[in-house]
Amino acid sequence: MAKLTSRIRTIFGVLALTLLLACTATLAPHPVSAQQVNPTEDSVKEQQLLDQLRVIRGRGTIPDVTSYTIEHPAGRDWRQFRTVTLKWIGAVTILGMLAVLIVFYLIRGRIPIEEGRSGRTVVRFNGFERFVHWTTAAAFIVLAITGLNITFGRILFVSSAGSETFSTWSQWAKYAHNFISFAFTLGVLLMFLIWIAGNFPTKADFQWLARAGGLFGKTRGEHPPAWRFNAGQKLLYWAVVFGGIAMIVTGYMLLFPFWGGLTVGNMELALIFHAIVGMLFIALILAHIYLGTVGMEGALESMVDGTVDCNWAKEHHPLWFKEQLEGRPQDTAGGRPLATPAE
């Protein structure tokens, strides 16, 4: 009996010890056994949200719905564009174009009217066309200067002009940029309408382009054929139309922030587009200004008093000049009747 009791005791002892060991073994890695529920197990995680959507939006309690976005790290990319990339794009395109024009002037000089002035003129742009051109041009210059001020003003003028002066100027520049945009819009739309007829590509344009417009020839009779607008002018026209529309659309997106469901991301993109196209536009217009003024004899007057010398017309736009001499558009090879004769 005593043997049995001691055996049972041993068994119980072993069992108790095993149980105790088992208990400690299971408890050891979980000292807080009471905490069976992990409250953060399925909670929102910042990094996870950013990885998924690149933006963290929730539900707010104030009317300003844009404030429901609490984190939007993409602003960092936009900052990089604005503070570094754009400055390089702007400096390279604009200074590069100026350098090209200076080199071109030094090599080619002013392109003369080869036969000299004839003393007789032909009407090239009527009053309305000139009005539209100069409205757009004046608006463009204001927009370009005030736009460049936003990109380059801080690094160029804040220290020299003083913060207050520069800020006052920038404030007015901003208003000028915003409101003169309407004149520019009107100008681009009118230009599109009044000059579209003469700006469709023709056979002559390919010859003109193949000879680079005769820009690099020095001898007489090197002028390639052209109607009222040569291929270079047509390219400028379409660049102004499409570039202008791009500037107008992105510009109005920024002028009316958050309208029609625009997000910060959309507006950042609009600004990137607006700025890049703007820089290219300025470079292009610099070339246009050069060729219209110092670069070519007899060109500017077409936009000042609307007429050009007959010899200029004969050299630069021979097909158009012939058409003008004949007094009526001819439906010849590549010809485009401008209007049906009222006979």
Place this chain on the structure above:
Amino acid sequence: MARMKFLCDADRCIECNACVTACKNEHEVPWGINRRRVVTLRDGEPGERSVSMACMHCTDAPCAAVCPVNCFYTTADAVVLHNKDLCIGCGYCFYACPFGAPQYPKLGNFGSRGKMDKCTFCAGGPEADGSKEEYEKYGANRLAEGKLPLCAEMCSTKSLLAGDSDVIAQIYKERVSKRGYGSGAWGWQTAYRESIST
């Protein structure tokens, strides 16, 4: 000098909006401007969290980098402030800000946003500390009086912490180790390129 930061312990925030109200009242912030707001993520679902967000006073602040008139400056306490006399209301800081902190008093069409307004960490602006001009433009300057931002001081659950980076990070770490969980310091990685290891 201290490196001032905000830290919102989202596991404690109960979306009571006391921080928002405190801020509005302390600085007499006009209607339509919210220097601080509370946003609830995954509202009504398991794992819902609310975060109180305002200007985080970033290291190498993007708003200051993109400002075309250079109106921002950083104080010795690393608080990012701006000069409303120089601001032209272009809205660029809003595009660059990762936290949507800059606010504008007007609707903003035709570029008429007015002078930008944002959280000052209760540190006023460039005018003389505690002056009437400073109060009218930027609100109270509690830091100059040796007090911390009112939003955090008023926080009913002490979810929102404001103060020196090392101190608030330590408080948060202790909380996390004691309770055993923490959803992290919201916005710290974006604002300061660092987070709190717990």
